[in-house]
Amino acid sequence: TAMYEAKRAGRARWVLFDDSMHERVVRALEVEGDLRRALKEDELFVVYQPVVDLADRCLVGVEALVRWRHPQRGLVPPGEFIAIAEESGLIDALGAFVLETACRQFVQWQQRLGAAGPKQLAVNMSRAQLQRNGLVEDVRAVLQANGMTPAHLQLEVTESLAAQDERVQTTLRELKALGVRLALDDFGTGYSSLACLHQMPVDTVKVDRSFVKHAETVEYHRVLIEATIRVARTMGMTTVAEGIETEGQAELMRTLTCDRGQGYLFARPLEAAELERWAAAQAQHRPAALAA
Ligand code: C2E
Ligand code: MG
Numbered sequence: 098t099a100m101y102e103a104k105r106a107g108r109a110r111w112v113l114f115d116d117s118m119h120e121r122v123v124r125a126l127e128v129e130g131d132l133r134r135a136l137k138e139d140e141l142f143v144v145y146q147p148v149v150d151l152a153d154r155c156l157v158g159v160e161a162l163v164r165w166r167h168p169q170r171g172l173v174p175p176g177e178f179i180a181i182a183e184e185s186g187l188i189d190a191l192g193a194f195v196l197e198t199a200c201r202q203f204v205q206w207q208q209r210l211g212a213a214g215p216k217q218l219a220v221n222m223s224r225a226q227l228q229r230n231g232l233v234e235d236v237r238a239v240l241q242a243n244g245m246t247p248a249h250l251q252l253e254v255t256e257s258l259a260a261q262d263e264r265v266q267t268t269l270r271e272l273k274a275l276g277v278r279l280a281l282d283d284f285g286t287g288y289s290s291l292a293c294l295h296q297m298p299v300d301t302v303k304v305d306r307s308f309v310k311h312a313e314t315v316e317y318h319r320v321l322i323e324a325t326i327r328v329a330r331t332m333g334m335t336t337v338a339e340g341i342e343t344e345g346q347a348e349l350m351r352t353l354t355c356d357r358g359q360g361y362l363f364a365r366p367l368e369a370a371e372l373e374r375w376a377a378a379q380a381q382h383r384p385a386a387l388a389a
């Protein structure tokens with residue numbers, strides 16, 4: 098064991114680490130340094146996963162997801178660096194990069210794809226971003242710079258985030274006032290309950306993949322999804338099922354009257370050019386739905 102200075106939430110304190118923690122700390126510092134460089138050297142990019150209408154499978158929106166093309170390690174998933182970006186303060190730069198890139202891309206698609214393109218853009222927001230002063234102004238500026246309609250942007254926040262923090266609540270209300278839409282991400286995994294849903298200023302509820310995964314086999318999961326959808330509908334919210342991988346899951350979620358779906362069954366997260374081809378091809382096969 099060794100002693101390290103652990104800095105968290107601005108407070109420094111001395112704690113004992115065992116060896117595996119030592120490795121984790123060293124690794125986190127490595128990643129942090131790497132990430133700092135990545136932001137400068139354009140190693141980060143954004144992929145877009147289609148969100149479809151479960152009734153007709155037509156494209157309704159896309160979710161922007163960040164990726165890191167590391168010169169040595171290859172493609173690094175966000176699960177391996179978002180938390181480190183948050184703890185090191187790099188999340189602001191990362192978040193701004195994703196928001197700007199995705200909004201610019203979305204407006205370009207509107208011009209190039211018209212009715213075949215996505216009608217909504219979802220961007221993930223982390224706690225640190227929502228707690229910072231000036232986020233609302235930044236969002237307003239990005240929308241204005243790109244001539245993007247605020248209602249076309251949907252910011253995704255997690256349950257625990259939307260529920261607890263006063264500061265976050267205020268920011269969310271300001272974003273709503275701006276006309277931006279809000280979605281509750283990963284619903285079912287946090288600590289709040291269905292009873293809290295009506296207090297949240299969100300337009301959309303995304304049912305977490307872990308519930309969708311077992312919806313066909315675990316009754317409790319299916320019942321929870323059903324209840325979530327009913328409560329959300331009562332509140333006038335749109336529902337999205339995350340992580341749909343099979344026809345069976347898509348069909349069940351549709352039967353449970355979930356509005357939208359997202360998952361590998363429909364499409365994986367795609368690079369911008371691929372998304373454009375996917376959307377164009379899909380529209381060609383569904384001219385009737387487009388005309389409606
Ligand atoms: P999320 O917002 O819940 O995003 C959905 C995740 O599920 C994505 O993982 C997506 O690739 C994955 N996924 C979609 N369909 C399926 C499926 O059918 N099966 C399975 N197994 N997975 C599916 P990804 O891209 O690795 O992102 C993980 C998380 O990292 C995201 O979860 C989000 O919380 C966070 N994240 C990603 N990009 C950003 C970003 O730009 N900013 C922030 N703050 N967080 C981000
Ligand atoms: Mg999300």
Ligand code: MG
Pocket residue numbers: 282283303339
């Ligand atoms: Mg999610």
Ligand code: MG
Pocket residue numbers: 282283305306339
């Ligand atoms: Mg999720």
